[in-house]
Amino acid sequence: MHAVGIVAAAGSGLRLGADLPKALVPLAGRPLVAWSVDALLAGGVAEVVVAVPAEQRAAFETALPGVRLVDGGATRTASVRAALSAAHDLGDAVLVHDAARPLTPPEVVARVLAALDGGARAVVPVLPVVDTTVAVDADGVITGALPREQLRRVQTPQGFDRATLVEAYGRLPAGAELTDDAAVVHSIGVPVRTVAGDERAAKITVAHDLALAEKQVRG
Numbered sequence: 001m002h003a004v005g006i007v008a009a010a011g012s013g014l015r016l017g018a019d020l021p022k023a024l025v026p027l028a029g030r031p032l033v034a035w036s037v038d039a040l041l042a043g044g045v046a047e048v049v050v051a052v053p054a055e056q057r058a059a060f061e062t063a064l065p066g067v068r069l070v071d072g073g074a075t076r077t078a079s080v081r082a083a084l085s086a087a088h089d090l091g092d093a094v095l096v097h098d099a100a101r102p103l104t105p106p107e108v109v110a111r112v113l114a115a116l117d118g119g120a121r122a123v124v125p126v127l128p129v130v131d132t133t134v135a136v137d138a139d140g141v142i143t144g145a146l147p148r149e150q151l152r153r154v155q156t157p158q159g160f161d162r163a164t165l166v167e168a169y170g171r172l173p174a175g176a177e178l179t180d181d182a183a184v185v186h187s188i189g190v191p192v193r194t195v196a197g198d199e200r201a202a203k204i205t206v207a208h209d210l211a212l213a214e215k216q217v218r219g
Ligand SMILES: Nc1ccn([C@@H]2O[C@H](COP(=O)(O)OP(=O)(O)OP(=O)(O)O)[C@@H](O)[C@H]2O)c(=O)n1
Pocket: 007, 008, 009, 010, 011, 012, 013, 014, 015, 016, 022, 023, 051, 072, 073, 074, 075, 076, 077, 079, 080, 097, 098, 099, 100, 101, 203, 204, 205
């Protein structure tokens, strides 16, 4: 199976609050996006396309020499759509990954690829929910507890049969924004399988996450 990786790296990282785009923020001296590209390649992806903020393209070319870059969009959905258009002729599988998950172990990538190889059209890595999880009303008052044994936290990379992902994005209305790519294929009725995720694949969202990742790298 020839798998192409798409790395969504065009976000600004408002919640992290750094003075450069989140994907370029260094972790142990290397930009987050470089770690995430390497994770995909180490796990068995053959080549990678990275969606970057158009106005920062030169900085990304420096951070990722020789890697194919495309201009991302205003939302994650738009960025993945742009990269998928650029990559649509490549490979029979596509793995979509967040630049913000730099320490994803290669085993997670390999598990996603193995499930695709086994015939799945859509695969996501997941983790159990470990806290009591509740719904609240507009005033923040709990309206009920959710059955956490049925809930999962969804990570990336998310893997797809290429034709399925292309069709799902093709049928998604322009301007629609979904929080991940599994939701895009689910919206056209494709079953999404799950494989085990990994706590080390945590998303860097706020400064505390970056501090934890630094500790993880430095041991
Ligand atoms: N227009 C966008 C927005 C997000 N992303 C990417 O989607 C991933 C997950 O998004 P998130 O962690 O929310 O990143 P940001 O949107 O940059 O963060 P924030 O919401 O704090 O600004 C990131 O790797 C980010 O670069 C993207 O490619 N294009």
